[in-house]
Amino acid sequence: MVACVEIRAAGKTYSSARGPVVALADVSMDVAEGEFFSLLGPSGCGKSTLLKCIAGLEGTSTGAIRVRGQGLAGPPKGLGMVFQRDVLLDWRTILENVLITAEFQGLPKAEMTVRARALLERFGLGAFQDRHPWELSGGMRQRASICRALLCEPEILLMDEPFGALDAMTRDDLNVELTRIWQSARRTVVFVTHSIAEAVFLSDRVAMMSPGPGRIVEIVPIDLPRPRLLSIRETPEFARHVAHIRGLFAALGIVKE
Amino acid sequence: MVACVEIRAAGKTYSSARGPVVALADVSMDVAEGEFFSLLGPSGCGKSTLLKCIAGLEGTSTGAIRVRGQGLAGPPKGLGMVFQRDVLLDWRTILENVLITAEFQGLPKAEMTVRARALLERFGLGAFQDRHPWELSGGMRQRASICRALLCEPEILLMDEPFGALDAMTRDDLNVELTRIWQSARRTVVFVTHSIAEAVFLSDRVAMMSPGPGRIVEIVPIDLPRPRLLSIRETPEFARHVAHIRGLFAALGIVKE
Amino acid sequence: MMGLWSGSAGLRSTLAVLIGVVLLWEAAVWLLAPPPIILPPPSRIWVDFIEAPSYFLRNSWYTLSTTLVGFVLSVVLGVGLAVAIVNSRLAERIIYTLLVALNSLPKVALAPLFVIWMGTGIEPKIAIAVMLAIFSIVVDTVLGLRSVDPDAIALARVNHASPLKILVKIRFPNALPSLFVGMKVAISFALVGAIVGEFVAGSAGLGFVILVAQGQFDTSRVFVALVLLGLLGTILFYIVEAIERLVLPWHVSQRAVERPGGH
Amino acid sequence: MMGLWSGSAGLRSTLAVLIGVVLLWEAAVWLLAPPPIILPPPSRIWVDFIEAPSYFLRNSWYTLSTTLVGFVLSVVLGVGLAVAIVNSRLAERIIYTLLVALNSLPKVALAPLFVIWMGTGIEPKIAIAVMLAIFSIVVDTVLGLRSVDPDAIALARVNHASPLKILVKIRFPNALPSLFVGMKVAISFALVGAIVGEFVAGSAGLGFVILVAQGQFDTSRVFVALVLLGLLGTILFYIVEAIERLVLPWHVSQRAVERPGGH
């Protein structure tokens, strides 16, 4: 297993007017080249922070992160990122918003426009490509921001709750689509989600984080066979994984009923 | 059954530079006084639009909406609303953000502050009440915006995917909390969600909307006994409801695999 | 459609306001009868204009061209300086300090120095127009360039956007609404600057017309020039606003204008 | 901590810039040797100041107080007008049109009217300071009041907030960053306005000092006054900026300043 992302004893403290906030405490883990890796954890545990650290957008306060063997001093090459908020630019149409990653990277315009249109079509936004962001529903905006991250076919894809604003069915649909995309080119994906089922369905391994200052509690390998169909969710192996992770959550004392 | 919200042949078309968008076409439904009513439907089908129309924030293009017998010319009285985006004000701390509804309504400050603190505590934000919104994670922001809507104990509560940014467990937790709040005061709730299980767990009735110009496809009564515990989700009746609604989605041609 | 309609309605109400002012003024002069050397009535001003329209229009044109050159220069320079300020702490200190100090000096007091250095041609007038206009451009643009959603910058950094691309594709469009505010303030001040320049040196332009007329105590001619200046300023301002509406249909401040009232 | 540090560092670099300018200027005068009636060296200006410091400080104080009164008035009035403009299409047309026209007129040309209506006391000076300063306040505040997230307004409407509460709790805080830009531009112009007012009428203040010195070809005294004006303007500007930092810690433009560079 070749490590794509290596995280060693990484900690992150935000300094702030009201005193520092420890967001990550001593996180260590590896993501293998071509692996689909999910992060699960209670709200506020530091998932987004960890993703931003991997992306080189935030520096770690302690420890080190290496991507493809290189220490980070800014975002590494070949990265694509879906932010938790959609971050669409009001002055651009949806198509132009998707194309901006290509523009940033200086890729040929005509070719990328064709790709972008195709992507938007596949994500159900074909009819909306010339509209502005404020004319779209929340889920549509989120889909547009996913298209934007996929456009340049990044080798490492960081996704922060990309399907959070989608209904169950559209979500299933896009889960399938994402698996297809991942399998066709074997990208490395680090995926933050709050759906246990989604994590199990998509991932090679699922990391469970603890609340408070974030820590990795356990990394669960998902040994379900691939390619996986949606129907795999009805299998007992699937249920076993879900139950196991649910148990981890319960152990963290999050479900109170 | 006393109707709290009556919607008759309501339609909504957004006019826009690139031509009109039909968001709602001919929606008719009633929500009873004290009912927990959920809206399900594919992304972009018009759920948020319908909620805004009920709130009197958008006018309908055709048809009529009456709330407690009154036609709408602006938001009706006694309304609380959770927006799909969290809409926190950057210049206020979390506590102040929650308190703003009380300030708008001119309620006594000291008393409401006590309530707000208690609410934030219950929603896991006790330690963050003096921080500013940009210091919070996405899920924390969303919880703060729920506290804001609950603060003034509105008689009608409109919630637009309030738990979308929360992990499965925090979500379960808050589902229970919401049921408790709803039952203790028998408020009317119109709830937009994209989780079928959540809709079934919480609701008296679930309305399924079709994509394109939004329409009500079917209204499913959920006859599960109350009070409901989380464990009800393991029962076959629950599974039957979920399967039925899933079938409706499938019939709309949304899942493609 | 909507835009056009609101445009012509805007024009109509602007005209109505102006006509109202003129009538009030005329009535006030009739009632209070101040000496004409102090305040002539609009009717008298009109007569004076109509006696020598080409004289006034020629000089208006001269002032207008100075104003436009000064305005364009201050937008170009001002945006450049704002970019420098946002990119470097050192540039911020140097440029801001000099600009603020310079802007605190009354140009009428500096004008003689300008004339001594630059002569009596169009250069000192343009220089004064730029000095008056550039400040609001810089300060407004700096706010606009700085008020960018940090996540948008993060998006650019993840995609290895060059600083230039971040500037052109994120910061600058984001700063446009602020820049337009700066421009609306600046266009007025560029006009005032051109006039102040003409006061100190020059033998053409509405400022010169005012001076000559003042020298003869020809107050009604002074007012012809002042009225023309007011008109010129108003027209230029609304032109900038019209361009703003064209360029920024996406901004909330414009969207709010397009759909007033809600329902 | 951070704020304090960056404050004193800011002060230091501002001083460094000013000292640099002074040295350059002194060197230029030594090299090019222009006659002192055109450009005196800083050393000469210093000597002139030190000969009669109380004269200059007394007049600076006078100008400063006019400036502050004019500035405060224009903030209060300007915000009021901006609120009116945002709330009513009619008010927008009337106020904008009049304000724009008025702002396009050189205040020096209006001098006779000012003196005759308001005499030669402090009133015309305050009036001119307000007229110069108010425009940027209004235009900037209008943008700020308009650029509100429509959902925030929806939140207020759902809770039956009165228009006043919407203004005070949503629109106004949202407009503060813009208002501060307007104030930074306005404080400079209020100072210039006070000086122009002293040019128009008056027997005290730095503007008067400049006029008298100009009449007597005492260029180095003119420069003492100009340098004092530049200093005054710079200090006032940075005071407004310091208040901005205190009041707006929550705004992106300020947050970005607090954490420069990233890593």
Place this chain on the structure above:
Amino acid sequence: QDKISVRMDFAPWGIQAGMHLAEVKGWFKEANLVVDVQDGRGSGNTLQLVNAGQVDVGQIQLGLLAQARENGATVKSFAGFDRRTDLVVLVDKDSPIRKVQDFKGKNLVVFAASPWAPLIDLWLKQGGLDRTTVTVSFVDPAALWGTYTAKRADGLMSTIGSALPVAEKPRPSHGVLAEDAGIAFPSYGLIATEATLKTKADALKRLVATQQKAWAFMRDGGIDEGVEAMLKQRPDARLDRAVQREQIKITIDFFDTPATKGKPIGWQAEEDWKKHVDMMLAAGALKAPAKTSDLYTNDLIQ
């Protein structure tokens, strides 16, 4: 042919008739001169421009020269027309005010950069008055006349030739001359830098000659032609014939002091300049006595 630029003191008024008449009559051309006559923005401003080399010659109030020289200017006068002191305070025509002491309790307006400004205290002292007994308000030149004609001031401090005719319509006035209180202030004449005086001596000589010819022509009954020349040269200024005529007339009235009687037009007397320098010292307007040879030269007078 020599090109010379001449900048006037102010907007067009009677004192400028000499230049315009010479142009209209073709006397410049006869003297092989091309003269660019520019309007001015005040005597002080013109002095600055001449000193900075932006124009060759200025026609200004010569009494400003001493202070300018003290501050490093290198300009001097080479022809003086209004050699008498023409500083004046205008008051209502029927007012009993005739002398300085009559101004007790009155208020006066003047502009801050006026040559009057440094002399006010000395002048008041001659009548036993000071700033506490007489109110002096400083206003912009543009506002000066409005203030006076709106009767917001009892007196207007100006020069008699420029001001008295202008006042005739809005507020008929008579003048109290500063001369009578011992103020000695050489008025309108021509200046150039010492450098220009050297390099263009010959052309300037011819310029002076044209002016002598023009003023002699007007003095000897040609005022109306002077007025017409002004109107012709400044068609856009809407000049009032009666005002111009009166301004020229008064200007000519102030041509001669006792010391210049019988001398050529433009010739200046050492005695007048000495008196002026002494008066300026007394007024505190000069720190040290100026050398009169720095202030004027008669070398270009024929």
